[in-house]
Amino acid sequence: KPGETDEGEQIYADAMALQFPSKKLVGEKPYFLMGDSDNSTDLWYWRNDTNAIIKLQTSGYKTFDPDGVEETGGVEGSGVTDNGQYRVVMKRALHTKDAENEVQFVEGEFLPITMTVWDGSNGETGGDMRTVTAWYNLYLEPEPSKAPMYLAVAGIAFGLVIMSTAVYVTKNGNGHAPDADGQAHGGATD
Structure with missing residues (x-):
């Protein structure tokens, strides 16, 4: 002091x-x-x-x-x-x-x-x-960009939509909507 x-x-x-x-x-x-x-x-x-x-x-x-x-x-x-x-x-x-x-x-x-x-x-x-x-x-380090995180989330969401569509098509056969019986029909030759 x-x-x-x-x-x-x-x-x-x-x-x-x-x-x-x-x-x-x-x-x-x-x-x-x-x-x-x-x-x-x-x-x-x-x-x-x-x-x-x-x-x-x-x-x-x-x-x-x-x-x-x-x-x-x-x-x-x-x-x-x-x-x-x-x-x-x-x-x-x-x-x-x-x-x-x-x-x-x-x-x-x-x-x-x-x-x-x-x-x-x-x-x-x-x-x-x-x-x-x-x-x-x-x-001072710049704050990291959040763009990669947003791209990853968008990629996951897009992947889920594709997978859901593929599961739906596979379960319902040939990609046609089911009729009243719940059966999927492949087209005009049924």
């Missing part, structure tokens, strides 16, 4: 963030350290002292300032600590109303993602000191 040591040294909050390009990629990815002036990033940020998730848009590490930000951007989540390890879960709708300025998760497309961790007890804070990954790609 943030505060001071007995010697008066500052202890900062531990934190983690997920980072995505703010806009659909056309050309280059944003710079992986919180974007750049041409390509901003959406940063979903969590701190252990508040256990709150906030959403920031950054255009370079010098634009990173989470203090006082309460905007969640529809991102929800929380974190827990257990024996010095954190588990943080974040979630948001795949699509937002502001598709021009916020990351959109599209099935069947690759989306760059980075992860950043700040070890506050090690003096890591702000945009200057942290552990960060390079860009990785997140891929």
